[in-house]
Amino acid sequence: MGKRSKRRTHVKVDETALAKVPKSFVIKAGVVGRSLAHLVKDIRRTMEPNTALNLRERKGNKLKDFVAVAAQLHVTHLLVFSKTAAGTNLRIGRIPRGPTLTFRVTSYALAADVLALQNRPKSPGTEFKCPPLVVLNNFGGDDKHVKLMATMFQNMFPPIQVQTMKLAEARRVVLFNRNSETNEIEFRHYTVTVKVTGVSKSIKSIIQTDVPELGRYDDVSDYILRGAFASESDVEDAGESTVTLSQNYVGKGNKMAEQRAIRLVEMGPRLQLSLLKIQNGLCEGEVLYHSLVQKTSAEIKEQERRRKASEAERGRRRAEQERNVAAKKAANPDAAADGDADDQDGDEMDLDEQEDYEVEDDDGGGGAMEE
Amino acid sequence: MAHAMAQAPPAPYSLDSLQARLAAHQKCFDSLVELIPPKYYFPSDVDADLAGKHLHNKKNKAPKQAVKDATKKAKKHKLDPESSTSVLDIQSDHLKAAAGSKPNGKAAAPAASASIPLGLVTALPSGSIVELQAKLKSRIDELRAKRKAPPTDGDAAPEQQPRSRQEILQIRADRKRQRKESMKAKKEKRRKLDDTMGMSTTPKSEVGSVTGKKRSADEVTEDVSFGKLDFGVTEPSKKRKGPTDIAGQLKQAEAKKMKLEKLKETAPEKAAHIEESATWNKLLKQAEGEKVKDDVKLLKKSVKRKDQAKAKSGTAWADRKASEKKAIDDRLKKREENIKARLEQRNAPKGSKKKEAPKKKRPGFEGGGGRKKPAK
Secondary structure, rough: OOOOOOOOOOOOOOOHHHHHOEEEEEEEEOOOHHHHHHHHHHHHHHHHEEOOOOOOOOOOOOOHHHHHHHHHOOOOOEEEEEEEEOOOEEEEEEOOOEEEEEEEEEEEEEHHHHHHOOOOOOOHHHHHHHEEEEEEEEOOOOOOHHHHHHHHHHOOOOOOOOOOOHHHHOEEEEEEEEEOOOEEEEEEEEEEEEEEEOOOOOHHHHHHHHOOOOOOOOOOOHHHHHOOOOOHHHHHHHHOOOOOOOOOOOOOOOOOOOEEEEEEOOOOOOOEEEEEEEEEEOOOEEEEOOOOOOOOOHHHHHHHHHHHHHHHHHHHHHHHHHHHHHHHHOOOOOOOOOOOOOOOOOOOOOOOOOOOOOOOOHHHHHHOOOO | OOHHHHHHOOOOOOOOHHHHHHHHHHHHHHHHHHOOOOHHHHOOHHEEEEHHOOOOOOOOOOOHHHHHHHHHHHHHHHHOOOOOHHHHHHHHHHHHHHHHHOHHHHHHHHHHHHHHHOOOOOOOOOHHHHHHHHHHHHOOOOOHHHHHOOOOOOOOOOOOOOOHHHHHHHHHHHHHHHHHHHHHHHHHHHHHHHHHHOOOOOOHHHHOOOOOOOOOOHOOOOEEEOOOEEEEOOOOOOOOOOOOHHHHHHHHHHHHHHHHHHHHOOOHHHHHHHOOOOHHHHHHHHHHHHOOOOOOOHHHHOOOHHHHHHHHHHHHHHHHHHHHHHHHHHHHHHHHHHHHHHHHHOOOOOOOOOOOOOOOOOOOOOOOOOOOOOOO
């Protein structure tokens, strides 16, 4: 026997392509309560596989910790859930210094609740290995903030690779539906299932499951022609909403060039979002759009002035503390000076809610302008 | 008692034998009541119960002597032939006592109700029996109608009544099946509604569906767009506009800023408009992932950083070169020195050879010279 040479070797991962796929961190900020924690978990599953499923936030973690780690891991988006007295907020931001969209979550339903509504809930299988397809409804028009929302939502998920994608990789759909009157955005998450159409119930059960109990019938025609009650949905599907499978699909008997009806089964959490504001930086920066508050330029200037004053004060105190520490060290070189000189005022880029400071790009972010 | 009743002849219901009948009934009841010991018949005093067997730390516990006397007295009373021990006797005693204390017409009723709370029936509500029966019937009919109960045998028309057991069973099975199908239809409708909630439905399917629950079922605007498609081919026509190095970008950003400032002076609205659209475009590009570099401050910092790095690497290069040169020079010098020394050594006459310096000895053995003999 000659030497066997390996042919189908392990596919090498293209690093540059991997870096381009958008990845996300979904975190909760502060005390949020049990159901919101569950919602965070559900959203993480929705964003699978390009998100950290078992991410743990410690109490002391600040936003800059996540940002620092994200750069190495090529994470591009940050989704933060937080709870205030006014309600629940979701912030979606692009990681280095990208825009942040703040939404108010007016209502939500957990995945477990959605499944409890169904008669026969589908248990999740291998659907989460591939990223979901994105569908947006009613995001047209000229409004800049609407366009920005659409772009953000589209870019949170990896694009469809037209050349190399297989049909079996399209297993889930994420829908964002915008209601123009109330300006609310509904988020839904579905599993794609294909169903056989155009055959009676008896034949369907023969095709799809094993041969049923035929002991009661004298002839197989008795079984087939028993006239089982056809469901309404079968009649509906028969017309235009069938497709021809271009490749083999997941599931028993779904082969190429067969007619199937596509059915979307709701699976994941439901969110009802309404846009609050759009900020220039990551959870900070100039507020470019606010749905509720409109500030006059005088107010903006005043706020800016106050912010600059507090920044200056902070800088001064920090410098003074460092001087004291250095003096102590010089005086008594043995005694270890316990310094928490950093992070005295450490709420620069806090995870928690911030006031609307309208600022220019401050250099606290640490100039990440690389070539 | 039933035995006694059966033996009596069925008397005609006339008024004169009423007395006899009442007496007979009374005798039956009395014989039964007499069998019951008075302890269980008469209601006990409520207060005695409260301080009863469950309260162990009764403050008003009777002293032992009093308890002993009371038991002795009760025993004697039980065996006394003149004392009344049956229920009927005790009742007659009570009646006599009550009649003696209040000798007027009202003695009977209050005595009956107050001193002997035997559960005797109080006065019935006024109205004849027939009226009450009519009221009862109407009330029952009302309740049945509310409940939609099937009519009883006497009421329905003869042809509607089911003739046989088979028919009754058939009717029941039909009703059950109807109920099941209606439930199924309702469930199916509800499931469809849940499935389509939030989705943009086509007008065709809206014809049949219930639009009551959905807020704006008629006005779901269809304007569907999808996620990004990556064709895997970079467009050749897309060329980078503007300088790609940082210095050039900085110049460009500064130039833009200058222009905007100038425009602000002349046409502020236009300037504001341009600025706003510039910010929004920047945001859109950033949302897509492209890095937009137009902040003068940050660009300056990058330029500075780059220059510093360049300078540092320049000095490092110079240092390296210098040290290399120095090393070469040193080696060269050493070589020449060695050559020179060798030449001098060779060419110099014999006489001029100096006494060589004495070789350095090992530590501890510097003495040398004459060795002393060891002392005996």
